[in-house]
Amino acid sequence: MTTDELEQRLAQQPVALLHRLARGRIHRHFRAGKRRLIELLLQHSSHNRAGLESDLQALLEARHARSEPGEHRLHSPPPDTRKKAPQQPPLPATIESAVSLASWLEGIGVPAPQPFVPDPWQTEALSAVSETDVVISVPTGSGKTYVAVEAARRAMEDNRTVIYTSPLKALSNTKYTEFSRLFGSDKVGILTGDRQENGQAPLLIMTTEILRNLLYDAASGEIDIRLDTLGLVILDESQYLADPERGVVWEETIIFCPSQAKLLLLSASIGNPQDIADWLTSIRPTACRLVRHSKRTVPLRAGYLHPNGKLTPLFRSLGIPYGHPAQLHPEAKRLFLEYEEETLPSGRSRR
Amino acid sequence: MPPSIHPVDLVTALRHKHLTPAIVFLTSRRACDEAMETFDHADLVLPPVRQAAIGAALERVIAQYPSIAEHPLIPIVQRIGVAAHHAGHLPSWKIAIEELMRQGHLDAVFATTTLAAGVDFPARTVVITQSSIRKSRDFTDLTIGEVQQIAGRAGRRGKDYVGFAVITPSPYIDLNVLTKGLTGQPEAIDSQFTISYPMVLNLLKAHPHEHIQGILAKSFAQFQLNQRAELLERKLDLVQTQLEPFGPRVCTDWITQWQTFDHVRKRRPARHQTHRSDSPEIAARLSFLTPGRVVGLSKGRGIVLRQYRSKGQKNSMLTMLRPDGAVTECPVTSVREVYDRTYDCAEIPTYPWCSAETFDRLSEQLEELPPRLPILPILASPPAEPLPDAVVQSLGDFPCPTCSSRPACQKDFPTASRLRQEQHRHTKSIQALRTSLWHRFQERVEVLQTFGYLTPTTQLTADGEWARLIRIDHSLLITELIRADAFTGADPSLLTGVMASLAHDDDRPGAFPRISPGLSSLLRQVRKLAESLSPHEDPPLLRADVAALAERWVAEPTLTWIGLCRLTTMAEGDIYRLLARTIEFLSQLQTLKATHPGLADAAAEALALIRRGVLEELP
Incomplete structure (x- = not known):
């Protein structure tokens, strides 16, 4: 139109x-x-x-x-x-009355410990990653790490090297501790610009820049023994591909990633994961599999807390009305208007 | 009512509704620190059992990272169960807080939104207090992806049935941005591919020049450019089908033929031509009537401030500075004499058309002019011949007037020519989209050739061979510094200082220790070189103050971390990040062992000296 x-x-x-x-x-x-x-x-x-x-x-x-x-x-x-x-x-019907605070707050609590059962998308991603490159785009907190850990475990069982990259050194350190705990400290190594800890371990953690440098060295003939047996490259937080300054590093890494290694891209929800998957398909030997879903494992509710301490739901509906124009809870709307009246200089609208 | 909720009230409310543990995202580090201060005298004390649990958990982390043992926030963390977590803290402190959060000991963590991606711990509740974040200098609205990234921290798998994202207003919050962010689809991401000098060198090291275009074609950037190109190609196809009925007629390329004919026909003089051009005498003068020129008018003299054409005027116009500081407009024809005298005139695009100082100076100079001035002789070229009638007469050569398809051509020409223009435009843009990366690569290659890193046949020179190992920001500046022998004989602390000033890209002001004369003269050299390279590479900030800080840390091995922090107002976390980035830069210099052993040794020595205390805790 x-x-x-x-x-x-x-x-x-x-x-x-x-x-x-x-x-x-x-x-x-x-x-x-x-x-x-x-x-x-x-x-x-x-x-x-x-x-x-x-x-x-x-x-x-x-x-x-x-x-x-x-x-x-x-x-x-x-x-x-x-x-x-x-x-x-x-x-959602507008006539329907808005949710009450009591029912909004209902259900807080700690679930009884249950045996961990992977979600269908996690199983799907895991079975795909043994054959081909996989792009995962799921909401924050859905359990991407589980897929990374399991995929790494399986690759290591096949005596292949696994490289895990994260965008920040801080995240690398966290993962290093986490993976050492999971796999045993002799199985996990970390590489930084000037240091190697356990550099010959089968699971190596580094920032994406370091991997890019390794790949450049390999391309110009300085073969790194670790790249020969490389079976899986996990790029965490791949949405950094769109980072104005550092995004190019992700592209270089993906372009120069050896073809025998499988790529596993973990990303938060983004608008065009299909494009990323199509791109990978066009440059890599096997067709890339896209695993995406937008449903959160733990449902999310939105609330509004007024500076005077009054809490109300933010939307008319209990959950967040994904994909719909936001219908604010009448109480939240009233309180927010009140707040704006008070904080904005009178007679002047914000816009 | 306060503009936003008091942190103590916030934590009370969250606890009351069982919405803890929570992550509270605040605008700035300062807001986080101030929020922590408000708990100093709060009586929200945790039951002793939980206090003991936090204490025990902290003990365990401190055993691993002794640097945080004395952290000033520890009492509040332990007593109230709240903590701050932002880029101003040491990584080890952040690890400690994340660990406490994961174990469920804390009720609330105040964090900054800027590092939402770096906050790698979930909570039951996320509190959002603003709708925009600071990116480089100004505030921009949160994108949908960012809002979801933030809200996504709420709800721990296996520990919560449901997660909560609570919005609490602060001044200048836009509820719209947040509700849209919560309900909307995240944005598509776009490639940010750039071609850097080290990339060119490394590509050319590994691949022959003719293969590079194929490699660049594998980038996501090219993938997305191709998508756009395909879109245009579809449009182009459409245009081409629309053009089909306008195929060859009596002449094959009738559109061009008609266009030329039409053009010539229109240029045939009508009854009389309206010329807006100046007479030859005037035209010859124009090039001399530049700002700052002294001219004689019928009454007195003046200095030209600007020359312009005005719609209602037949002749070019002048803005003049007249005696007594008057600014007047007159046509060039009123200029009687052009004198052989000009003054400097700093032009500006608005009234009075020159800078204030120039204006004052010119007024003075105008008053002080001698009564007689040499006149500039101006040769007028003979008047230009009127347009030869040859073209007009050639109208007879066109077959069009008598052609059988003339009416059809005349009728279809506007549509057909518009379509054809569109076709040309699309073809051009498609070509640009397909080859732009390659052109950018070629530009880089040319720069590297002029600097002598590449031979004219795009082979790496001896300098290129080692320069490709420097794969960091400002690589051209660094390699040029090495070639200029700037670091020869420099001791590790000076080297560290320079690398720190190159690595630091934050312009947050602060107080810093004094800079040593050696470093200051070296930095002067670096700055000069950076300036000369600015057409090819954006110059770094090159802050001398942060350089001094890094220099001090390396030069005084007895300096403790606390001592270093006392030397400056920079936050602990920023100092850490500065030194960590410097380590990265230095470790690149270390790789030049084969060609520059002296420099590599100095870098290695500097690295050994930097890596102590807090900087040794983490790899």
């Missing part, structure tokens, strides 16, 4: 719907008239037009469904003209 079409489309809608659309998008939208509201909506969503369009569509569909039994509205939208709208779960 072009901007003009969208604008026209918005202009056809009743102002109430526009306000619904503006909720959570535009600060104090209720002050704006229809024309100004459309202007603000377009302006605000200039970088995420698709989001606005899909929300508009969802709202229209909801309204359409309600008015279905009755007569066909004059301005009802034409049948879906958009190409392949992403299938979205139905919008």
Whole structure:
């Protein structure tokens, strides 16, 4: 939909719907008239037009469904003209009352210790990494480390060398301690610019820069014995690929990674993991497998804590409404507006 | 009401609702430290059992890292069960806090958002207090990915049924950014591929020049450029199908033919031509009427401040400085004489068109001019011939006027020419996308050739062979320094100082020890060289004050860590990071053993001296 079409489309809608659309998008939208509201909506969503369009569509569909039994509205939208709208779960009903604090706080506690059962995605990633390169993009705290540890263990059982890289020296140190505890200190080594500790161990931890340097040395003939038996390279926090200063190091490492070694890229949730996987497929001998999911292992709830100590849920729904325009809890909204009134110089809006 | 919640109240509220342990992300280190101070007299004391547990856990970490035994925060950590964790702390302190957190001894940790990626420990609750973070100089909104990274620390697998992300407002928070961040899809990441000098040297060492383009094509950067190129190619295909009906007619390339014809037809003089050009006498003068020129007008004299063309005026215009500091505008035709006298004039793009000092100086000089000035003789070139009619007459040569497809050509030309322009544009951009990396590589190669690291046939020279081992920032500057023998005979402490000033890229101000004269003169040399290299490589900050700090640490082996920290206002963690980065730089120099044994030995000696006390605790 072009901007003009969208604008026209918005202009056809009743102002109430526009306000619904503006909720959570535009600060104090209720002050704006229809024309100004459309202007603000377009302006605000200039970088995420698709989001606005899909929300508009969802709202229209909801309204359409309600008015279905009755007569066909004059301005009802034409049948879906958009190409392949992403299938979205139905919008949480707005009429439904907001969640209460008590039920929001319910369920705090420590689960009884259970035997560890890997998630399906973890099993999938592990079986894939023995055959090919794998890119994992999952939310923070989902258990990427488990995959790294198990993959390393399996590679080491096959008498292959494993290299684990992290972006920060601090993280390297943490992992060094952690892995030494898991595998025994004779199995784990750490390499820094000027030091080697247990440099001939089968599992080597280093920063990505150090690995890049090793690979450059190997490419120019100074063969490092460790690269011959290299079976697995684990790049943790691969989203650093987009770091303005250091991202290039990740690319160099991946380009020069020996083809007999498998690559395991661990990354937090990013928008285009498929691109990374496609890229790896295009430059590596085997097709790369992408493992991604966005569901958190431990569900997350969002709350709002007012400076006076009052706690309320942040959203109307219990969990976080992923992929939907945020519907703030009325109490949180009221408190936040109050906060803004108090902290902002009067008569001057933030925007 | 306070603008944001008091840390003590925050911890009380979290404890009350059983939302501990929590990580509280604050804007700055200072905010974290101030939050810790508020607990000094708080009566949120933990039960003795838990205090003892924290004490015991701390003992175990201290046994491994003795440097934190005296840490000033230990009493609060033990008494209240809260701690601060940010880049200003030593790594060993951060490890200790992470360990305590993992074992579940603490209730809250105050951390900075800037290092959300470096905070590698989960909690039940994450408290978010701001919607923007400081990146280099200014604050930018958190991206969706960053918000999720932060919120993702909440909820420990196996220890919680559910995690909580609690937002508590502070001034200038934008709730929109956070709610969008919590509910949205993380952003796509883009390649940040850059071609550095060491990369070029290392590539050319291992691969022949003609293979490099293929290697660069394997980068994610090229992958993404190709994606964009493919998008354009699809557009190009569309344009080409649209162009199909405009294929060859009577003449094969009728679009160009018509364009030329049309152009010439339009240039045929209409009834009379409106010339906006100046007469030859005036035109000859124009090049002399530059800012600072003294000219004679019908009344008095003036100094030219600028020359410009104005829409409503037939002739070029001048802005003049007249006696008594008046600034006037006049057309060039009103200039009677051009004198053989000019003054320096620092131009600026706004009124009064020259800098204030220049203005004052010029006004003075105008008053003091002698009554007679030499006149500049200006030769006017003979008036230019009017456009030869040859082109116009050649109109008869065009087949168009009598061609059978003339009406069709005339009708289709606007569409067809627009499409063809689009086609050219796309073809050009596609080509640029496909080859831009290669061009950037070639640019680097040319620089390396001029400096003599590469031969004209792109082989590594003797200097190139060792220079490729320096794979850090500012590599060109470092290798040039080595070639200029800047470090010959320099003792380890001087070398450390210079490397520290190269490695440090933070401009946080602070108080530092005095710099030694030897280091200061060496740094002057480095700075000069860095400046001369600035067209090819961004110069480093080269702070002398941090250099002095590193120098002192190496020069005085008896100096303790506490002693070093007392010499400066720099935070402990920053000093550590400075020295750790210096170690990285020095260890690169150490690899030049084969070609520069003296330098490598000095670097090795410096490394041995740096690695003591706190810097020996971690690899």
